[in-house]
Amino acid sequence: MKQLLILSGKGGTGKTTVASAFIKLAKAKAYADCDVDAPNLHLVTEWNQKPVRRDYYGLPVAELTAELCTSCDLCRQHCRFAAVSAGDPYLVDPYACEGCGVCAYVCPTGAIEMVPAVAGDLKLYRDEEKVFSTAQLKMGSGTSGLLVTEVKNEMKTFACDASLAVIDGSPGIGCPVIASLSGVDMVLIVAEPSISGISDMERIIRTAEGFDTKIAVCTNKHNMNPTISEKIEQYCEGEGLPFMGRIPFDPAAVKAVNDAQTIVDIDCPSGVAVTEIFENTMALLFNRVSSIADG
Amino acid sequence: MKVAVLSGKGGTGKTLISVNLAAVAGLSTYIDCDVEEPNGHLFFKPDIVREELITVKIPQVDxxxxxxxxxxxxxxxxxxxxxxxxxxxxxxxxxxxxxxxxxxxxxxALSEMDKVIGKIEIGVSGDVSVYTGILNTGEATGIPIINRLLEEGSLDENKSILIDCPPGSACIVMESIKDADYCVLVAEPTLFGAHNLNMVYELVKLFEKPFGVVLNKDLNEENPVDQFCADKGIEILGRIPFDHTLASLNSNAEIVVYKKEEYREKFVSLFETIMEKMQGETPSDEPNIVSLMAKRQCCEGAVNKQRDVQRCPEEARRSPVPSESGNDTASGQERMCVDALRDEQSDVSPGEERGAS
Amino acid sequence: MKIAIPTDSQSMESTVCASFGRAPYFLIYDTETKDYAFVANTAASGTGGAGIMAAQIVADQKVSALLTPRCGQNAADVFQSADIKLYRTNTDSVKDNIEAFVKGELPLLADFHAGFHGRNRGGR
Structure with missing residues (x-):
């Protein structure tokens, strides 16, 4: 199974719009939404049944038993995350706690215990022929590479004979992005033609370059700023990154999303453009098989 | 006074709104807490006055x-x-x-030493003091940088302070809004936008912050965000219409209020609306929420590490689902979207399959 | 010579696990005696630093080589300190890889990915 990861560096560039169109065009049998902070892909993919849910446990957090606490203040003094507040009884803020266990270690009366904590919700949609894995991180939980890894693992576990997996990536350049990059065969970066879009794209390319994966770029809303759009293409040429195509700004795309459809479900300019990008991307992704065999 | 500008997702216009509000606010401070993708400085192009490296402690062994x-x-x-x-x-x-x-x-055998994870840059652009946090690539957390930024940027209390928050509703956003007097939630008028707005809406409710919504890229037609706001009784502070000229100026990292009078008027009016709303609110001495029952089931509660007050905000545990009202005129497909959203928001129902895999 | 391979199950018929740090088991195999054992990877479910802990587990088995499709930078650092050589597997089959290794057909693993940076400061 070839895994294609769609990334953008920042949110809102149209990552999910492109991913949902690709899933439709490829009739993908396996796909996942790794944007666990703000998952959107489930809004535009069609599933009639409810997902199977599973709790995701992050690091354990400190739990303080008030009756055992002697208010010695050692835990508060040692906590590096300002998660303990003085008082009667002492209190641990589970959002601030990073699960290091120092407070439990220094507590002379054993009043603090490290207990498992739910940090997110994994959801798996599955039928006879296809699988869709997604998750939602609980509000206030830290970004989590492991949750992203679990989303991908659930997809892989049930992917059966799928030849292609489409993965909607996380925004940013932090830990979840790195986790979503691991093990993928190709990354398609959706860039927006703006000064900040270029800066974000360069950061995500630098991040992706550390991985053993093919990197390609396309632009979304390219006609919003043709000059910068041109610059992005030049940049790709200079860096030797294959450029997959341009998607124009298209009010019909907004309409499609609001109707829970993908842009290839309706007849619109952005749908035509993304179809071409899809074909270019598939050619590149599956050519890679022979290039590996050669090397 | 401090205004935090946030959105459930990047790319909705958080930076557009916060940069231009700072630009019309007179003597003001703009703080870019989006340390993973700091973009505000690209607009302000400030003259850097000072830089400070941000370090964390890491162990070394003898x-x-x-x-x-x-x-x-x-x-x-x-x-x-x-x-x-x-x-x-x-x-x-x-x-x-x-x-x-x-x-x-x-x-x-172990001791600690400092390791640099990024920096803050303090600069000046006209009347605006610009505070930027930059996380080095490959580092996983920007929270120490954000804390330092907010500390430095909040020194002059007489200025209007605009905080450009990181996207999402993770802990890093909580850090950015915890001392804010008012929150501006920026949303796009799409189904995704409504879904993402719901997340930050829950967050500001949890923190009991006064807030309002700004609709960006408004197409002046019926949309899921207006519907969402109407259902929840959320006030829309202003609308930035979808406009090619504005989008083009913004994509070139221009501050639009400097370029066109009509945009200046728009943002001045938005700024004044926010000021009025803030006057209307009693200054928040709110005993900030403290989740601290520290029982896992209270984990949905809220938090403030600086207060010692304890309360388990039951009301914040789960957001109510959107009401049915207003759906009567919706087409089948729109209804489906709202259903999808509601399904998303609602908790696991008792009979639902859980576990496995 | 003792070698290790990340596996998906506790059987010689198992496939090689695609991820080193998150592999459920490690096969520890002696190429001379053909003795083998499976070690559970207790690091697999950890939130962060799984590669490091997994490498520690493998290193503690006193193996001389690890056969794996990929490996993170951090785990590679542990193996380097432990003088354990890394080889890139060429198929999914555990058996085929052992055979190829014995014949000297497996290449050394050269590229290490940047890893997960599994920390999640400020939350869980």
């Missing part, structure tokens, strides 16, 4: 003293330490700087 007992390796919940070939190896990129290893070492 191999002469290390007896190879592995107590530190076992203690570290982040697996930042390994012991092979009679040598301790420290991985500072997974270290959380908790200090635990130093504490548990029976031989006192």
């Amino acid at each position: 191999n002469e003293r290390c007896a190879g007992c592995r107590t530190c390796v076992q203690f570290c919940n982040y697996n930042a330490l390994a012991y092979v070939n009679n040598k301790l190896i420290i991985f500072d990129d997974v270290c959380h700087s908790c200090g635990g290893c130093v504490l548990v070492c029976p031989e006192s």
Whole structure:
């Protein structure tokens, strides 16, 4: 199974719009939404049944038993995350706690215990022929590479004979992005033609370059700023990154999303453009098989 | 006064709104807390007055003293330490700087040193002081940078302070809004936009912050965000219409209020609306929420690490689902979207399948 | 010579696990005696630093080589300190890889990915 990861560096560039169109065009049998902070892909993919849910446990957090606490203040003094507040009884803020266990270690009366904590919700949609894995991180939980890894693992576990997996990536350049990059065969970066879009794209390319994966770029809303759009293409040429195509700004795309459809479900300019990008991307992704065999 | 500008997702116009509000606010401070993708400085192009490197503590080992007992390796919940070939190896990129290893070492073989994870830049652009935090690539957390930014940027209380928050509703956003007097939630008029707005809406409710919504890229037609706001009784502070000229100026990192009078008027009016709303609110001495029952089931509660008040905000545990009202005129498809959203928001129903895999 | 391979199950018929740090088991195999054992990877479910802990587990088995499709930078650092050589597997089959290794057909693993940076400061 070839895994294609769609990334953008920042949110809102149209990552999910492109991913949902690709899933439709490829009739993908396996796909996942790794944007666990703000998952959107489930809004535009069609599933009639409810997902199977599973709790995701992050690091354990400190739990303080008030009756055992002697208010010695050692835990508060040692906590590096300002998660303990003085008082009667002492209190641990589970959002601030990073699960290091120092407070439990220094507590002379054993009043603090490290207990498992739910940090997110994994959801798996599955039928006879296809699988869709997604998750939602609980509000206030830290970004989590492991949750992203679990989303991908659930997809892989049930992917059966799928030849292609489409993965909607996380925004940013932090830990979840790195986790979503691991093990993928190709990354398609959706860039927006703006000064900040270029800066974000360069950061995500630098991040992706550390991985053993093919990197390609396309632009979304390219006609919003043709000059910068041109610059992005030049940049790709200079860096030797294959450029997959341009998607124009298209009010019909907004309409499609609001109707829970993908842009290839309706007849619109952005749908035509993304179809071409899809074909270019598939050619590149599956050519890679022979290039590996050669090397 | 501090105004935090946030959105459930990047790319909705958080930076557009906060940069232009700062630009019309007279003597003001703009703080870019989006340390992973700091873009505000690209608009303000400030003259940098000062730079400060931000460091965290990481352990170092004195191999002469290390007896190879592995107590530190076992203690570290982040697996930042390994012991092979009679040598301790420290991985500072997974270290959380908790200090635990130093504490548990029976031989006192570990000590701490500073490691740079990024920097803050303080600059000036006209009347606006610009505070930018930049996280080095490959570093996983910007929270120490955000804390330092907010500390530095909040010194002059007489200025209007605009905080450009990181996207999402994770802990890093909580850090950015915890001292804000007012929150502006920016949303796009799409189904995604409504879904993402709901997340930050829950967040500001949890923190009991006064807030309002700004609709960006408004197409002046019926949309899921207006519907959402109407259902929840949320006030829309202003609308930035979808406009090619504005989008083009913004994509070139121009501050639109400097370029066109009509945009200036728009943002001045938005700024004034926000000021009025803030006057209307009693200054928040709110006993900030403290989740601290520390029982896992209260985990949905809220937090403020600086207060000692304890309360388990039951009301914040789960957001209500959108009401049915207003759906009568919706087409089948729109109704489906709203259903999808509601399904998303609602908690696991008792009979639902759970577990496996 | 003792070698290790990340596996998906506790059987010689198992496939090689695609991820080193998150592999459920490690096969520890002696190429001379053909003795083998499976070690559970207790690091697999950890939130962060799984590669490091997994490498520690493998290193503690005193193996001389690890056969794996990929490996993170942090784990590679542990193996380097432990003088354990890394080889890139060429198929999914555990058996085929052992055979290829014995014949000297497996290449050394050269590229290490940047890893997960599994920390999640400020939350869980």
